[in-house]
Amino acid sequence: QKEVEQNSGPLSVPEGAIASLNCTYSDRGSQSFFWYRQYSGKSPELIMFIYSNGDKEDGRFTAQLNKASQYVSLLIRDSQPSDSATYLCAVIISGNQFYFGTGTSLTVIP
Amino acid sequence: KAGVTQTPRYLIKTRGQQVTLSCSPISGHRSVSWYQQTPGQGLQFLFEYFSETQRNKGNFPGRFSGRQFSNSRSEMNVSTLELGDSALYLCASSWGGLPPPSGANVLTFGAGSRLTVL
Numbered sequence: 001q002k003e004v005e006q007n008s009g010p011l012s013v014p015e016g017a018i019a020s021l022n023c024t025y026s027d028r029g030s031q032s033f034f035w036y037r038q039y040s041g042k043s044p045e046l047i048m049f050i051y052s053n054g055d056k057e058d059g060r061f062t063a064q065l066n067k068a069s070q071y072v073s074l075l076i077r078d079s080q081p082s083d084s085a086t087y088l089c090a091v092i093i094s095g096n097q098f099y100f101g102t103g104t105s106l107t108v109i110p
Numbered sequence: 111k112a113g114v115t116q117t118p119r120y121l122i123k124t125r126g127q128q129v130t131l132s133c134s135p136i137s138g139h140r141s142v143s144w145y146q147q148t149p150g151q152g153l154q155f156l157f158e159y160f161s162e163t164q165r166n167k168g169n170f171p172g173r174f175s176g177r178q179f180s181n182s183r184s185e186m187n188v189s190t191l192e193l194g195d196s197a198l199y200l201c202a203s204s205w206g207g208l209p210p211p212s213g214a215n216v217l218t219f220g221a222g223s224r225l226t227v228l
Contacts, residue, residue, distance in 0.1 A: 034216070043200055043219040044153075088153065096141055096206055096215050097166040102152035 001026050006089050006101035014109050019076040021104050023089030026070070033065055033072045034090040037083075038103065044088055047074070079108045112137065114203050114220035122226045128189040131223045133201030135182050141165075141206025142184040143217065144176060147198040159184050160206045191227045198222045 005024050013019045021035075032051045036044035050056045050063040050072065062075040072091075076083055086103040093099060115134040123129050135142050143166075144156040155168035159178035176186040182203075188195055202217040 032215070043222050045219070046216055049216060090217075092215065095166065096143075096158060096160070096204065097155065098143070098217060099155070100145075100153040 002101075003027060003093065003099035004089055004091055004101040006087075006104050008102055008104060010105040010107055012107045012109055013079050015079060015081060017079050017108075019079045019083065019106055019108070021074040021076075021087050021089075021106065023072045023074075023101055024070055025072070025089075025091045025099075027091075027093045028067070028070065030067075030070075030091040030093050032092040033063070034092075034098070035061075035063060035072075035074045036088040036090060036100075038086045038088060040085075047087075076106075079106075081108045081110050084108050114201060114218055116199075116201050116220035116223050118223060119221060120224050120226075122228060123191050124228050125191055125193060127191050128187060129191060129225060130185055130187045131199055131201075131225075133184045133186075133203075133220060135184070135201075135203030136218055139203035139205055139218075140182055141204045141215070142178055142182065143202045143204070144184070144186050145200045145202065146170075147200055147222075148196075153200070156186065188225075193227050196225060196227045198224050 034049045035047040038044040050065045056063045060077045064073045088103045089101040090098045141160045143158040146154045158166040162178045173189045178184045200222045202219045204215045
């Protein structure tokens, strides 16, 4: 079983809708959880991180963490065509080693 | 402040050759991690260096090696290149220590070095 699993998509949503991206992780000892966005041909860039159960909001983005279910999600409100990218979920299990999912491709349709 | 700098950005090699990639981290960051990214495999962890010591290592053959210098700059080397080594190689830096000052050791990526092996 992989440490981090994501639905590869592609996920398509209309402009203005809410995009919901999901990620599960296998190790209950996972400590910190990250969402990165990667545009085609570019390197990943951090959207946000979360390490406590519950929700964390930053502008149009909300990360949700449920440690009991080993589940972390990212909601993008009012989706824009510029949000079209691959979204990578990552976790730190111990120390400073990150484990990345394979990413979910999101397309926002104008 | 300056971001993570990787050189070279693009390079073409032939099978059997070796290649060295360089990464300069964000000032103050002591941890440098290397990843290989291919379309089918996603981001694969190669290794992490912290204070000149390899702290974590992924499941890559010994042809892949790295090092870190006292100024935290890092290099990775791939010897005896194979066609399957064609990929985007990403370097990422982070503060690396515990506890992290911002609540989490955030990775900041460089632009990557795209290697093509012919």
